[in-house]
Amino acid sequence: MHNAIISVRQAAEWGMGSIQKVYSRLNVPLPYVPELRGLRISNMFRLIIYRVRTVGISQVRTTFSGDMDISTTSD
Numbered sequence: 001m002h003n004a005i006i007s008v009r010q011a012a013e014w015g016m017g018s019i020q021k022v023y024s025r026l027n028v029p030l031p032y033v034p035e036l037r038g039l040r041i042s043n044m045f046r047l048i049i050y051r052v053r054t055v056g057i058s059q060v061r062t063t064f065s066g067d068m069d070i071s072t073t074s075d
Contacts, residue, residue, distance in 0.1 A: 030037045
């Protein structure tokens with residue numbers, strides 16, 4: 001169990017810079033208006049999901065590839 005927790009933590013830490021590295025324009029501070037801020041955060045997550053699905057790069061998948069059978073196809 002301890003090793004699984006460490007793997008999850010490491011996968012989360014490795015993914016922390018993925019947004020800033022790939023989409024460097026997102027380093028601009030978010031607006032104060034809650035509606036606009038929520039829209040930008042939502043779009044940011046859509047960009048990340050699109051990239052993972054098209055490029056196939058995911059720290060979670062590579063971390064758990066030996067431990068779990070993760071399906072790469074969508075149903």
